[in-house]
Amino acid sequence: MLDIKKLRSQTEEMKAALESRGIDAPLDEFIELDKKRRELIVDAEEKKALRNTASDRIAAARKAGEDAAGMIEEMRRVGEEIKALDHLLRDVEMQLDAIVLELPNTPLPDVPVGPDESANVEVLRVGEPRSFGFQPKPHWDLGAELDIIDQERGGKVAESRFTLLKGAGARLERALINFFLDLHTGEHGYTELFPPILVNSESMKGTGQLTKFAQHEMYKLRDDDLYLNPTAEVPVTNIFRDEILKEDELPVHVTAYLPSFRREAGAAGRDTRGLIRQHQFNKVELVKFVLPETSTGELESLTANAEEILRRLELPFRRVALASGDLGFASAKTYDLEVWLPSYDDYKEISSCSNYLDFQARRLNVRYRPAGGGRPQFVHTLNGSGLAVGRTFAAIIENYQNEDGTVTVPEALRHYMGMDAIRPL
């Protein structure tokens, strides 16, 4: 959620910032309603103040044994007026919310301006795509031949876009999760969490998952106000909802492995083969709660932490700064990490690292009390995948495949895998 005061006082700047991401924000309407809101507040509060003092006088009169019937009658009328004003006010506030909650975050100044992903800027490239001396196979073929990925049976058990991993495949998935968590907790200083996999609508709204556009992507339980976790960002970022932290508790750096579920309703037809786009996928998430003035640097270190996985796995990748028009709803700045996938003959997103500034914190009401005292301030939140497990799986078997159909296990994973190569049974 954007800062109402800023929308009020810097309307034109905010409008321009939102335009840079292709949003024509109804700020004129917002200003109108905001003005209306304040008028109603003033009116209602005057009447409430009157009622409060009158109530005191009624009590005093009663005590003194005097008759207060006239005053009581008058206050009954005032009470009704107050009720009417409060109802009007609630209507106006709902209209305001409807506008504000649909407004995305404004991009930071160093975000490349452009309408969509074509304006994204590559900022870093590490490693060289390997030149194969043979025709490399896509991971879905390799996986089937090695009998480690079984999409037919995944579909039988659930439906299409669900996968059954077998043998060394299941082991590789688990190895990756453990490797990621061990690195982030052991060397990068994150605390490991394992949150609930079902989350309520309050949490979903807090992180901005339930916008008009996105809500259909989520799996919703029929009989409960619960959703299947769409990304660990949701349960993890919500842990401090409505809390005031102490300044010296910050920064909080946490990591969590969690299965994630998305319907991907609008994406039918894209990435239909293999592990790239699944309804259920594993992800290790990195989340940070930080002091506002540190969030810029925290995004750099968070991104570097995610990149370290790719470096250790010796997978070619690049880092891309997303353009304003390509940013996620709540993000003020995002780096995508893209890994080289031979089957795509291109780089494919494997992590997305974002700085939300106080956008999520405002919605979630996560604040900290400054060490020197003073009013609570909103924290800044950041998060990134570190990494998407299924896509890493795909990248490994494609990039490490051999002409004989085996897959060499990357050095960093060998002790997790207990083998140096994946071979057909």
Add this chain to the structure above:
RNA sequence: GGAGAGGUGGCCGAGUCGGCUGAAGGCGAUCGCCUGCUAAGCGAUUAAGGGGGUUUUAAGCCUCCUUCGAGGGUUCGAAUCCCUCCCUCUCCGCCA
């Protein structure tokens, strides 16, 4: 799932037959005093949100409103009464 108890400020914990309790008391925290240092002691301050005013903005200050799990109701007036929901705890049942 069944029975009972309860949800009050950063934390613990009072709140009588509805009115002077936004909330006693304690802890913690901050500032000051005291002390050779530490501890102890003494004093003061210490909820959040939202309006209005003041200030060039912010801070600060003045003032008002709201908030005692959430929502609704009764009343001139509710933390205190009524209804609905949510959550926590204890016992039983069921299980991993």
